[in-house]
Amino acid sequence: MSAVLLHPLTLGTTVLEGNILCAPLAGFTDVPYRELAVEAGADLCFTEMVSCEALIRENLKTRKLLIRGRNETNYGIQVFTSSPESAAAAMEYIIPFTPTVIDLNCGCPVPKVIKTGAGAALMKDPVQIGEIVRAMKKTTSLPVSVKLRTGWDHQNYTFIEAALRAQDAGASMISLHGRTRSQGYGGKADWEQIARLKETVEIPVTGNGDIFCAEDARRMLLQTGCDAVMIARGGLGNPFLFREIRSLLSGLEVLSPPTPRERIETALGHLERCVEVKGEALAVKEMKKQLCSYTKGINGSAAFRNQLVHCESLGEYRGYFSEFLSSLQE
Template sequence: MQKIKVKDLELEGNIFLAPTAGYSDRPFRQICTDFGSVLNFSEMVSCEAIIRDNPKTLQLMEPANNEKHTAIQIFTGNPDSAAKSIKSVLKFNPSIIDLNCGCPVPKILKSGSGSDLMKTPKKINEIVRAICNETDIPVSIKIRSGFTHESINFLECANEGILGGASMVSLHPRTRSQGYSGFANWDYIKELKSMVDVPVIGSGDLYTPYDAKRMLEETNCDGVMFARGIFGNPFLFAQTIELLTTGEIKTQPTLTDKMEIAFKHLKLSVEFYGEDVALKEIKKHLCSYTKGFPGAKETRDKLVRCSTLEEYETVFQSLL
C-alpha cells in the first residue's frame, strides 16, 4: 500500500475500482468504497451525450454519498466535444477526468472513440489537451497494449497523452483484438512504468489479493484497479488491503456475508434507479455474489426468478 500523487491530488491508497460498463455505477461504487476502494472510476460516459444533457448519461456521473474520490471516465473521438462537455462534468465534482482509449466494443469504435484512438496516437494528445485547457483537475488516460498484436503502441499512446497533459496512465495490457480473451501481458505494465514519470495503474487478470500483490511487485506499477474480479466480491478490496499492510488475510466472507451485501446492493439500486429499472439492472450483480459457494446454482435460480422487490425480500430473508 502506498499513497499516490496525481498532479496536485494526493490519494491515500493505491487500490482502485476500474471503469466497467454496466457495473461501476453509483450503488456499486458506494459498496466498494465501504470496503476500502480509494478511487472509483465511473462507467464511461459519452461527451456528445453530456453536451445534449442526456438524463441517463448525467445519472452515470452522480457520486455516491460516501465517495471521497471519483474519476469520471469520458469517451469521444473529437477534441471539441471533449472540451464542450467538461463544464457539465465538473458539476459532479470529480477528482480526476479519465479519457477512455481502450474500449473494444464495435459501436464505440465506429464513433472513433475507445481503442480506435490508439490507431492515431496524436488524437489522444489533442483530446487530452482540449480537456486540460478547460480544467485544472488531473486528467488521466486508460489504454490497451495496442489495437492488434501487430500494432503494439502503448508507449507511444501513453507519451502522447502525457504530452497533452495527462497526469496518470492506466494500462490494460491486452490488445483491442483480444477483447477480454487470453491473458494480460503484465510485462507491458512494467515497461510503461520504467518509461514514464507519471503514476501508472495496472489492470488485467486481477481476481485475488495475491494477484494484486504480484502485479505491484512484478511491474513496479503505482497502483492496481480491479475490474471483472470485483464483480460480486467487494470484499476483495478489504482482503487486498489486509494482505498489503499486514501480510495476511483475515476477511473470509461466508455466503451469508455476501448475501447481506447483495441485499444492501439491491436496496441501494432501488433507491437510486427506482424499482423497475433496478430490478433489471441488479440481476447480473446478484448472480455474481453467489459464485464459489455450495448451492450457488439453486441460490441464483431463486434470485433470477424474482420480479418484484417484495419477492426479493422474501428470498433474502430465507438466505439470511
Template sequence: MQIGRHRIDPPVILAPMAGVTDKPFRQLCKRLGAGLAVSEMTISDPRFWKTEKSLRRMDHLGEPDPISVQIAGTVPELLADAARYNVDHGAQIVDINMGCPAKKVCNAWAGSALMRDEALVARILAAVVRAVDVPVTLKIRTGWDACHKNAPVIARIAQDAGVAALAVHGRTRDQQYTGQAEYGTIAAIKADLSIPVIVNGDIDSPRKAAEVLAQTGCDAVMIGRAAQGRPWIFRESAHFLATGESLPEPSLQEVRDVLLGHLRHLHEFYGEPAGVRIARKHLGWYAKDRPENTAFRAVVNRAESAAAQIALTAEYFDALIAGEPLSMAA
C-alpha cells in the same frame, strides 16, 4: 499514490465498467476498501447529457471523494466541453476512455480505436487538460492488435500533454478479455514515465495484486471483473499489500448483509422495475463461485418486485446460515 492533490490510499482501484460501476456499486466498493472508483463512461456528445441514463451516470451526490468520472468520444472540443460539464457537476478527476474494446464504441472510433490515430490522441489530451483545473487521467490498452502495440508511444504522448496518471489494461483491443495480460509491456511503460501508472488486467486476488505490483513497478492496481460479486476484494487486497497477510473470507452473514444493502441501493437508485432487473446480474455474480449457484439463481430470478427480491434473498441466505438443506432454501 497521488493523482493531482488526491491521495489514492489504498492503491487499489475499481476499474470503470459499462453497466457495472454505477453509483451503488462504486459506493459499495469504496466502503469495502477501494481507494478510487471510476465511473461508467459518459458520452461527450451534449445531445445525450439530459437523458435518464446519462443523468444517472452523472449523479455523484453523497459519493466519497475523490470522484473520478470517465468520458468517451472522438472530437477534442466535445471531450473538452464534456470534461468541463462533469467538473461543474462534481467530478474531481476526469478520466479519458481509450481502453474500451466494445464494438459499438470502437466502430465510432472511440475507446481503444483512438489508439490507431496518435495525432488525434495528442489533440484530445491537450484539449481536455487545458479545459479543466482538475487532474486528467487516461485509460488505454497495449495497442489495437498484435501488430500495432503502441501503448508506450501513447503513454509518452499522455505524459507530455499533462495527464496526471495512466491506467493500462495489458491486452490489445483485438484480444478483448482473452489470453493473458502483458505485464512486461506495462513494466516498460512504467519505467519510461514519471507520472503514476496503474496496472489493469487479470488481477483476481490479493496475492496476484502484490505480485503484479512487484513485477511491473506500478503505483496501483486496477481491478474490474474480479470485483463483480466480490466487492470485498478491495479490502482483502489492501490488507495483503500492507501486511503480507490474508484476511479470512467473509462470513455468510456478511455476504448476506452486503448483498441486501447493495440490492436496496439499486432499487432506490433505479426504481422498479429497472432496479430489480439490474440487480439480477449482481445476484448472479455474488453466487458464481458458490456451490449453490444454480439453486440461488432459481430463487432470485422468480422475483418480480423489489420486496420479493429482498425477501427471497434474505430467506435463502438465512437458510444457508442455519445449515438447512439447499432444497428447502430453493
C-alpha cells in the same frame, strides 16, 4: 516488503490515501457498487463510461452517471469520445461535479463504441489521444488520466506512443490494461508491458488486468513496479476483494474470504441501495447480473440464481433471499 506496497498516490493537487483503484465498468460501477467498494477499501472508483456527445446533448440518463456516491471523498469520471472538440465541450457539464480526476477511455472493445472511433479504436491513433487530452486540459484544471490497452492487436503495440503523447498533453496518470483490443477479455493480461510503460513515463502508472485475488495485486506491484492497481472484473459480486488487497498490501494478515452468509447479505444490501438510488423498477432489472455474481460457488446457489433472474419486485427478491439465507449452513 508488503508494508510498502500500500502508499499514497498523487493525482494533480490531490493525494489519495492509497493506491487501490476500482476500474470503470459499464453496467456495473454505478453509485451503489462504488459505495460498497469504498467501504471495503478502494481509494478511488471510476464511474461507468460517459459519452461526451451525450453530455453535450444534455441526455438525462447520461448526466445521472456523473453523480458522486455518498462516501466518495474522491472519485473519477470516465468519458469516451473520438473528438477533441466534444471532449472540451463536455467539460462544462463535468466540472460542476468536481471529480478528483477525469479519465479518457481508450480501451473499450465494444463494437458500438469502436465504430464511432472512440474507446480502443483510439489505440490506432496515438496522435488523436494526445489531442483529446490537450483539449480537455485547456478547458479544465482538474487532473486528466488516460486508460489504455496495449494496442489494437499484437502486431500494433501503440501504448508507449499513446502514453507519451498523453503525458506531453498534460495527463496526470496512465492506466494500462495488459491486453490488446483483439483479445477482448480473453487470454492472459501481459504485465510485462505495464512494466515497460512504468520505465518510460514520468507520471504515475496504474496496472490493470487479471487481478482476481489479493495476491494478484501484490504480484502486479512487485513485478511491474507500477504505482497503483486497478481492479475490474475481479470485484464483480466481490467488493470484499478491496479489503483483502488493502490488508495484504498493508503488510497485515491475509484475510479469510467472506462466508456465504456475508456474501448473500451484502448482495441484498447492494440491491436495496440500488433501489434507493434508481427506483425499484429499474433496480430490480439492472441488479440481476450483479446478484448472480455474488452467489457463484455457493452450494445450492444454482436454483437460487434461477429464482433471482425471474424476480420483478424488491419484495419478491427479499422473499427468496430470506429462504436462501435460512438454508445456509453456518
